Amino acid sequence: MKPHSLISSFHPANEPDTLASHERAEIDASTRFPVLLFFGSAIFWLLVGSLLGLVSAWKMTHPAMLDQMAWTTFGRLRPAHLNTVIYGWASASGIGVGLWLMARLCRIPLIHSKLLISAAIFWNIGVLVGVLGILAGDSRSIEWLELPGYATPILFIAYACIGVWAIIMFRYRRPGHVYVSQWYLFAAFLWFPWLYATANILLIWEPIQGSAQGAVNWWFAHNVLGLWFTPIGLASAYYMIPKVIGRPIHSYYLSILGFWSLALFYSWNGMHHLIGGPFPAWMISASVVASVMMFIPVVTVAINHHMTMRGHFDALKWSPTLRFTVFGAMSYTLASLQGMTMAIPSLNTLTHFTDYTIGHAHLGLYAFFTMAMFGAMYYIVPRLTGREWASAAAIRWHFWLVATGILLMIGSLFLGGVLEGLAQYDPRVSFKTSLDYVTPFRWLRGISGFLLLAGHLVFTALFALMVLKLGRRKDGPTLFAVPTGGNPGASAV
């Protein structure tokens, strides 16, 4: 293989040039129904998940609230929250974005899209049955795998159709360049079924014995974040940033380094959730080392994105897609650098069992992934519906509500978590004192939930208008402001 083809294979600017606009429209049209179905159901679950999270959060300060019924107890609402947002919202929105990107980048229309529509319906039935099962008391309390054994096969069958479809698209792509986003998507669509099947077989269907369960549990749970959501989020950022500002990715070599180092190191991270636990020391050490090595993929991607954006930051003023995507990309850097420090044993022992970890999870899954998905949807949905977003002011409200909400949430969880951890580490300090330290921050976190829910309601309304064809007719994209400078990508959202 010639090095020249390697380099040029990453060139995003090649993509729009090689595709006539009517071909692009044809590809978009072929993805319309399945992708909109995934988006719509994802947004529904986002609302349900926000509500479940909000009630769970307020229970931390008001333990007597809704304590009469089994299904509203904290220990059921919390996993119901996690599973609705992981499988209902994040996975479904990621699948929608992933399928659309794959079709666009492989330059072929989606064939037999009815199969994907039925897969989307099955996926949502699986989530619904599973979450109701958790509320009914059928959870095994294995974190991230709470969906009962009778719900997961439905999800798995649905996923099989989706994953196979993505891989087939990649296999039959039009000859030419393979862009970095395609690598990430290809890998994610292969990794997820392997992860999900392994964890479900070894923990739910035929449980293995003893503490090995913990290792499999955290190998799975961390890799869902690292090898399913992260690649999809990065694939989206790698596509949206160059598209909106109209210039290619800064360095193709950095893209290669970032991808392969992520594949190698991230998959080994999981055991840092079990430092000090009942496992052979080398397993914990391997995960700590791999966690610290995450510095390489993270900084590589951060530099690559930053250098691409350099000189174009004013585009954040007018492009909703870019503003959400860049917020997500910057949060990815922060979340990963923070995650590295959290794996260092002496710091881990302070923060591990506290709200700090919950804050970290929301920094990764919300501030990074969810914001990146919002950004992608602002770009994709107008191309599927033939309408433009109804109101720039509403998009602005959406952005500021969720941005303030998530920053307040993770800020309060970090501060509260550190105080809680320091108090719990000191054997002379009573447990009550650690609780007194963290309680005011839990109030703040509870308030942040209202901001997020409000933001999600605004977004739901915007999306509903688009699907009902009540958005603006095409007379240019809905932007926050008039684009400044001679931006070649100004036609993008």
Place this chain on the structure above:
Amino acid sequence: MNKLPLLFLGVFLTFASSWIGLVAYPYLALGHMQPLPDEETGGSFPPGNSGLAVAGQRVYAANGCLYCHSQQVRLEPLSTDIEKGLGPRQTVARDYLRAQPVFLGTMRTGPDLSNIGARQPDANWHHRHLYEPRTVTDWSIMPSFRFLYKMRKIQGQQSDDALKDLVGPHAPPPGWEVVPNEEAKALVAYLVSLKRNYPLPESPEPPAK
């Protein structure tokens, strides 16, 4: 790198390495561990549990106790778990042989429960605590698990399993009693069984400070 097989191979091998290291290895190394025979009594460590305590694990899982309570005493000197009295020694793989599922936990919103059966052996204490945590600890933020209990009129004599010493606003009115259902009984049997204080050669107790 436009070649599908090459990309597939890389994606496969990187992931397979972690699958072998973090899934296959612990399964082979820890998945067939046996309890340690106790020559003095003819029993074994960890000791087997009553059927009721085994059933209690399901109640523990269904109601998500794990989201606030860990079950692991971490090693010294990395943590202060032993000094804080969470247990006499570090918990090791053999301690979890009979657990299904294994509730290691990732949060300490409430205290660690590795040895709660040793700290609080009294079943009635656990029932009072689950029925209304604030009758036991007035600042507790644990939710009440009242839905596992029934308040009923005393028929003739008070039942044997009725909760004793319930005081304050949560006490039943005169002539009434609070009784646990089967799930509450199983859960308490499980909690009382949580004692990781038997000796294991691989985890010696550190000398008292």
